Amino acid sequence: MNATRIIQFGSVISLILASLSGCTLNSVAARQSEATGLWDELVGGETFGQSFVCTRDNLYRIDLGTATYARVNSAPVVFRLQSSAEVSTDIVSITLPGPEIQNECPTSFVFPPLRDSRGKTFYFYVESPEAAPGDAITVYANAHDQYPDGAAYRNGQVVAGDLAFTAYSRETFTFSGLVHDFLSRAAQDALFFAFYGILIFGACAAIVGSLRRHWQG
Numbered sequence: 001m002n003a004t005r006i007i008q009f010g011s012v013i014s015l016i017l018a019s020l021s022g023c024t025l026n027s028v029a030a031r032q033s034e035a036t037g038l039w040d041e042l043v044g045g046e047t048f049g050q051s052f053v054c055t056r057d058n059l060y061r062i063d064l065g066t067a068t069y070a071r072v073n074s075a076p077v078v079f080r081l082q083s084s085a086e087v088s089t090d091i092v093s094i095t096l097p098g099p100e101i102q103n104e105c106p107t108s109f110v111f112p113p114l115r116d117s118r119g120k121t122f123y124f125y126v127e128s129p130e131a132a133p134g135d136a137i138t139v140y141a142n143a144h145d146q147y148p149d150g151a152a153y154r155n156g157q158v159v160a161g162d163l164a165f166t167a168y169s170r171e172t173f174t175f176s177g178l179v180h181d182f183l184s185r186a187a188q189d190a191l192f193f194a195f196y197g198i199l200i201f202g203a204c205a206a207i208v209g210s211l212r213r214h215w216q217g
Contacts, residue, residue, distance in 0.1 A: 029056040030167040032147035035140035049125030049153035056169035059117035063106035065140030065164030073098040075131035140164040
């Protein structure tokens with residue numbers, strides 16, 4: 001491999017990494033999406049919650065399966081995220097007006113990304129202190145324990161089943177991060193990356209050759 005081809009290959013790889021830099025990717029960090037029915041109305045004095053283990057860093061959003069009984073409910077709904085059901089300190093607290101709660105589809109609760117969330121257990125719950133029967137939302141849940149890494153809670157106590165929810169993480173790629181990740185993974189499995197490195201080099205060489213013929217033509 002001559003110096004010109006090495007420079008060309010490096011330039012193409014750098015261009016690819018630079019194009020990825022700044023891109024944002026949303027990933028599922030925990031999920032239990034199957035529901036068998038609805039819980040009762042979330043009236044004042046009640047809390048509906050769920051614990052889960054986050055599998056990724058930068059947890060930033062939780063979608064909760066909600067229903068409004070096809071009506072516009074006026075009572076605000078409060079979402080709280082904590083490290084467990086046994087603590088009273090909120091990591092996140094979000095209040096949404098009643099009309100913003102979705103009917104028969106997830107309601108999203110979005111907050112600043114939690115950088116070191118990978119592998120940690122979290123607990124979230126919703127409450128609506130001003131809600132009364134006929135002016136309250138509810139949540140979708142599964143009557144069976146479908147999610148092994150957490151449990152459903154009602155008024156702070158574990159109950160059978162799990163809520164229907166999805167937790168998301170957000171990762172923004174940087175050039176240095178991509179290079180570090182590539183080199184780290186390559187060191188762990190050198191033969192695998194050597195094989196794919198040859199394929200990538202071949203593809204890049206073909207692209208460079210095609211561009212050179214185009215420019216020369």
